[in-house]
Amino acid sequence: MRFLPLEEITEQMLLAHSIFSNNGKILLKKRTRLTPSYIKRLQHLKYTHLYVYESDEEQWDCTGLVSDKVRSQAMQILWDCLIRVIERKTLNAQQISFVVEDIIREVHQKEDGLFALIDLKTPDNYLYNHSLNVCILSILIGKELKLEWEDLKELAIGAFLHDLGKVYMKSSLKKIQTFSTSDTAQVKQHPKKGFEILRAVPGFTIKIANIAYQHHERENGSGYPLGLISRDIIPLSKIVAVADSFDAMISERIYREPVWTEQALRELEAESPAQYDREVVKALRRSVALYPVGSIVQLSDQQSAVVVEATKAKTIVEYLESRGSFQEIDADSPLKIEKRLA
Template sequence: MRLVATRSIQEGSELAKPIYNGKSKILIQKNVKLTFSMIQRLKQLGITYVYIKDALTEDIMINSPIPDELRLEAIQTVKESFAGYRNQGFGKNAFLLEKTNVKMDNLVNTMVNQIQRNDEVLSIMSDIFISDDYVFSHSVNVTIYSLALANELKLNNKKIKSLGLGAMLHDVGKVFIPEGVLNKTGKLTEEEFAIIQAHPEMGFEFLRQSSSVPLLVAHCAFQHHERLDGSGYPRGLKGNEIHQFGKILGVADVFDAVTSNRVYRDAMLPQEGLEILYAGSGTLFDQEMVRTFRETIAIYPNGVTVQLSDNRTAIVVKQNTPLQERPIVRVLKENNIEVTPYDLDLSVALDVMIIEYNI
């Protein structure tokens, strides 16, 4: 299968993975041939990338430590929980928090087990869900990225699971932000931006109402927008004033934000998201965490088309862990002329580099 930008899909292309709607139900099933109207609808719904079937790449598999079914269950749990918090109001959620935290704890435990017994790197996560689920899918994606990074950093299981719950709830303060401000497509006013910036503190104050929520979990909501140089918010913490969990969440939160489709811009691809992190490495983000995070994700996801430095066009077939920047690719064109496909291992062919996505 190939990973293709929605803007580039041809009529008659056959879906290799299903597309889900805002209720985590299948919107378009796999094996369906896309019509012009379907493609236009996908664009309107904010789907940036899809996987399509292709005879030359039918053996390419999209593997991830976290199955789609588990992600969908987690998104639905977050969505239902956040809706309950909003309906109950800011000060009446102690019992509801205790009840939903049991569900989230179980989901986090399952995710940790999946990640620890599977050596696959994380592939792109913004490929199968429409954008109106952003806050909920973002919460789950940040949880998965944070767990993978914490595991790679060799944190013990107790810390990893605590971080996972904190990540799942890190944006809970947003349920108390007016939707007109939260989902505004145009530029925010200073007043509106100040309201948005209040969500970490609101999340912290909300979570610490319940004795079932560890204070450290509440601090995950409080600190995920803090930055090493003190330029973050809400408290402008610097360096080691920021808890290790806050630093991990800062990396995971920004990466998922820029690689997810938003109403005001298309998603970046993983390499572009990493460049954002590296640009802030040592000033905004912890250097070791940025370097380690790079080892947990597929920089060039399986199925993506890339351009090589010697003017060959290829599709990524398989990851070379831990050399994610040098995967195995299948060459389809040389100097823009189609050739009989053959595989090339970039961990061996060191004189060849991927220079750009061709998606």
């Protein structure tokens, strides 16, 4: 299994994960053979990299912590939420709660599970994948911090819908990341807009609405829209703030390159406790894989290898020089990963 730029993908390769449209329909199924016409279509959809299998026999999983079924439902529901907001209809709290409960259950099932895939966002699906990623990361952090089920549920709903207020921004939903400077004032308003939408949903608690309101507030008061300081920010929102910043850092955006996990964690650590809650950042470090699936690493035996599985207990790598030869690396193995190369 490899994580490759589109230009390096050949016709013998199979897609190692499904590709979804923004409303949750499967556009290309996992294990589809990547013909030139599919590659062209994916280029058109602005994908730059994909996870691929180099042969039919490969089984490594690139689905992540949430199954295709739940991912598809979550995207459908987010799509539906955005449309309802535009049409000024109330959101369906029950529908949202059900899918979020499914996400929590799946994340919980994988006890050893880490956030371990390299980002695959495109400019067009950014909001959808970002919302789901922030939800998954927040659940992982909440689990580390031993939150009770009810708190975890409010956290996950707030995280999933934290950017809903962006619906009102002038830049179209599709081009959600191509902000011009004139959009800056609108950007600063999205937490409040999100709060207003969520506060009006029957069945949602005020905490859920406050997560959206406060996810850009920072511990030292340097955030927006209110410039609240630590003691005035609700704890669940501090989790979403960290998850949101981390996911934004590891994503490729039009105006900058993505950073690798270690650098993103170090930047967040450097900014805590000034901007981020220190315990939350520590919990994030325990929740994400330093060497995500598909990354190329240098081992202590000086060979290079591709990571094919990454959990809390172990990392499994495949040597690049001798394909089909695998190594399990855990805390006790003499073999270590020295650094990420790509």
